[in-house]
Amino acid sequence: MAADPALSDALTRRMQKYARESAAFAEFDAVVQSIPALSSLVLDDCLRLAEDRAVFSARLNDEPVVVKHFTGLDGIERAARVHAELTSRHKHMGQGPLRVCAPKLFIPDAPLTLRSFQGGARLDKVLAQADPATRLQKLRQAGQWLDLYTSDRRSAAGFGPWKWIKRLNAPPESPFAPLIGQLKAQLRAQAPDLTGKPVQMARTHGDFAALNLISKGSDLIGIDIENSHVLAVTKDLARFLAQAQSERQPDGNWVPVAERDALLDGFSYLTPFDRGPVMRFFYGVELGKRLLGSGATAAQTANLAAALQAYLSYGAQSQ
Structure with missing residues (x-):
């Protein structure tokens, strides 16, 4: 019996996605291993993958957070700029019905940003x-x-x-x-x-x-x-x-x-x-x-x- 091409394509895409996510987890883990402040970080899921970044849901000291790993050559500089923007805007609109999520731990010289998880x-x-x-x-x-x-x-x-x-x-x-x-x-x-x-x-x-x-x-x-x-x-x-x-x-x-x-x-x-x-x-x-x-x-x-x-x-x- 011939295989269904649609099912075969779907399986191939799923396997490719799994391989990309596994590689992203491994690359992220290699960065985190050298950062003592993240020793309690536990990854839950890969939320998004792009050419220059990966986004994960995680827990830090049992608190839900979202971690963004910038994987490009400018990752450290980009993480610093993103954290600075979020920090600035959280000071400006961290309270009230119109706001931005809270920044979390910032690690200089690491291509990472951490922010609070936002339900809704x-x-x-x-x-x-x-x-x-x-x-x-x-x-x-x-x-x-x-x-x-x-x-x-x-x-x-x-x-x-x-x-x-x-x-x-x-x-x-x-x-x-x-x-x-x-x-x-x-x-x-x-x-x-x-x-x-x-x-x-x-x-x-x-x-x-x-x-x-x-x-x-x-x-x-x-x-x-x-x-x-x-x-x-x-x-x-x-x-x-x-x-x-x-x-x-x-x-x-x-x-x-x-x-x-x-x-x-x-x-x-x-x-x-x-x-x-x-x-x-x-x-x-x-x-x-x-x-x-x-x-x-x-x-x-x-x-x-x-x-x-x-x-x-x-x-x-x-x-």
Whole structure:
């Protein structure tokens, strides 16, 4: 009897995943062995693997924690920057309904960060199951979270759109190369009206997405605080919308209008220029960037491709 190809592929993927996780555990253990302060650390599970990092759930002195191991050549420096950002933001918003998780033990000269474990439900899962009114309320709260996160680190600067266009490069063999080519053409057409005009900037961690926020009752807690970057605030907001769009079929508009408005209304103030032309530009950038990424499922990829088609159709009609 012939083997089922689907089952064979699934088994192969599972074995490959197990091998990668085993290697990550071994690499992590080699680092920890030389750190006396982590002698009581017990790993529970591998939560995520990427090219430059591994994330584990663990217990330190019987307290649940999350450990991130940066495996790149700059791992020690990156861990220090991430810990500094989380420490800064925890001082700024460690209490109240909008907050970030608490940093834990910091070990200089080690490519590791430790933070508290945060119970609750990931916001992307909450949004997927919420009724329309609750979904909009949660999106507004997410805007409020980013508003507080950046409230003491904002400035205005002239906008430079061209670098974002240059970074959108699809391999010639990619099935999405024609779509990305159309997107870049539309972004180039938008760019002259954007260049040099003042936009709201902020130092933010640049990974603002529903999957990095935990909803617990009426509270919203950021859990994956990375190194900070000075970015246009609208880019972070557009990134959030693009990630959320990957979980849903587009509604026919170039952007889910009610969801965009709820997210933006949570933020204290953005000029009409930021809310309008700059948001349109960055939403296209983020759809294209996410479509070209390697982490999406087949369903997410289909949703993103359909959303980008809707975006391009709107752009063609408005020219």
